[in-house]
Amino acid sequence: MSLLVVGLSHRSAPVSVLERAALNADAQSKLLQDTVAAEPATEAAVLATCNRIELYADVDKFHAGVAELSTLLAQHSGVGLDELTPYLYVHYEDRAVHHLFSVACGLDSMVVGEGQILGQIKDSLATAQELHTAGRLLNDLFQQALRVGKRAHSETGIDRAGQSLVTFGLEQLAAGAPVEGWARGKRALVIGAGSMSSLAAVTLARVGVAEVVIANRTHERAERLARTLTEGDDTDVTAWAVPMETVPDELTRADVAVSCTGATGLVLTAQEIAAAVEGRIPSPRVLAAVPATASVRTGVRPTGTGERTGGAGDENCPLDLSAVQGATGATGGFSVAGEAAVAGMDAATLEQHAVWVDKGTGTADRRDGGRRAPDRTPADDTELIAALAAAAEAFGRIPERRLPEPVAEIPRPTPVLSLLDLAMPRDIDAAAHRLRGVRLVDLESLAEASADAPMAADVEQVRRIVSDEVAAFGAAQRAAHITPTVVALRTMAADVVASEIARLDGRLPDLDDRQRGEITRTVRRVVDKLLHAPTVRVKQLAAEPGGAGYADALRTLFDLDPETVARVSRTDGADRPPADAVGALRSAGIAGSAESAGITGTTAEDARSGTSTMNNTENAKNRGRA
DSSP, X not given: OEEEEEXXXXXXXXXXXXXXXXXXXXXXXXXXXXXXXXSSEEEEEEEEETTXXXXXEEEXXXXXXXXXXXXXXXXXXXXXXXXXXXXXXXXXXXXXXHHHHHHHTTTXXXXXXXXXXXXXXXXXXXXXXXXXXXXXXXXXXXHHHHHHHHXXXXXXXXXXXXXXXXXXXXXXXXXXXXXXXXXXXXXXXXXXXXXXXXXXXXXHHHHTOSEEEEEOSSHHHHHHHHHHHHHOTTOOOEEEEEOGGGHHHHHTTOSEEXXXXXXXXXXXXXXXXXXXXXXXXXXXXXXXXXXXXXXXXXXXXXXXXXXXXXXXXXXXXXXXHXXXXXXXXXGOSOOHHHHHHHTTOOHHHHHXXXXXXXXXXXXXXXXXXXXXXXXXXXXXXXXXXXXXXXXXXXXXXXXXXXXXXXXXOOOXXXXXXXXXXXXXXXXXXXXXXXXXXEEEEOHHHHHHHHTTOOOOTHHHHHHHHHHHHHHHHHHHHHHHHHHHHHHHHHHHHHHHHHHHHHHHHHHOXXXXXXXXXXXXXXXXXXHHHHHHHHHHHHHHHXXXXXXXXXXXHHHHHTTOOHHHXXXXXXXXXXXXXXXXXHHHHHHHTOTTHHHHHTSSSOOXXXXXXXXXXXXXXXXXXXXXXX
């Protein structure tokens, strides 16, 4: 059997896909049960967090396993397989181990180095154990991943490289200001009372908010969290719990809200958020009326002829004079709108327009509004239009000379409500991004912000730890893989010794106890010495890469019963043989058998030491009798 992981995360899929593929607790349980019921898999575990969904399994066929696990993920997530496949990644055997260890250390997190993932891995293992879908491989893997993650955090400064997702989110809400200064005195609303929401509540209390209101569907959990905050020695915050249905009202009084629930739909809609900030932000500033000339610059034409100040002849002009007269500063020439108006006109039309300009139809007064160069005269405009007419006749159209148009910036008011959405799928309507007076930070914006976050030098040290631990785990698994074969060989040897001693008793019934005991001990020593070196050496070789073939060779050379090997493999625990095997070894009296076979978890060196002690004892007895 081999380890296989199929999944998707913030590194492979957009947040919108992760949101749709999110699995609630019931869906995770059903996925685990269906996975172990499938043909390629015998064990399964699901790691589902706010930014990843991964399915781990022990499979006997790689391609069939990938196909089955991908199909199951698509079925239980509700996302079509064709749509989901481009975002899936697959890791196998050592690469799968490396991936989980990296995840446990926080190297694959949205915020590098965050430690919350360890609790999520622990919960995933507990769920698989509760449903009996985790066997020896996944138990060993996930427990070792927890140890590797703790080692990385204790031996390196990876904690300095990253923060919790909550802390990083609050930093984004503070928009560069110190979080403590930004949060001081604010009133916070926390929606949910799970692990992430609890962390958010504690973090808000520590950074100095004045009040924390907790809303949760289970009111008792919200009250318990509120008591924890109020009774804490390291904070001086007022906290209380409220029913979930009062969230819209509480939002009207909150300065910052954090939401992380397991809801499948929106907890806060854009309409509720807009109602919460209504009256708390100043009304949009009404822009002063702009002159007609300014409207031309932005491409907005005057709404009526009454706004013009030109003479009576303007109505018959084939061009919009207000557009034509928008000369671009001291450099001269038509405005953007003016150039657009004359582009493509024939020479006759342009010449006719030159006549209007030459007669002076009141345009000089309008041009004196400040946008015309002081030294410009109507004659200059006549010459310019004549030149445009010549260009139109030569090239068929007038090339446009467009200048960049200024973009009107509408200043957004300072946010009166800051929202942090850490749920997957999202709790807060994404339309809140467009609301005035609201600042929303969600997982999508956190992913964008974390892409450029600097990584600490300790990350490289953690990567080395992960590589070393992967090699050690692989060696241990390969050694454990051969242990059932070694135990089966020792069991067969014990049966042979017991059979031969019984046969000797039948052929020599007159042997006294001393003689029979001496013969029995001699046979046992011979068998032990013959098997000791091969069994210890084969475990050492099996621990090396590519050593799995030694177990097959051992089974073939000694013609071991496959059912005996399989029976040992099915026992609980990595290194404990069935009770009858232990009894057979003990009854045969083969010293060092358990140690050299790896039954008690001792090392090969310990096994050699135990055998040497036994040999010295037997030699001393023989010398005494001599």
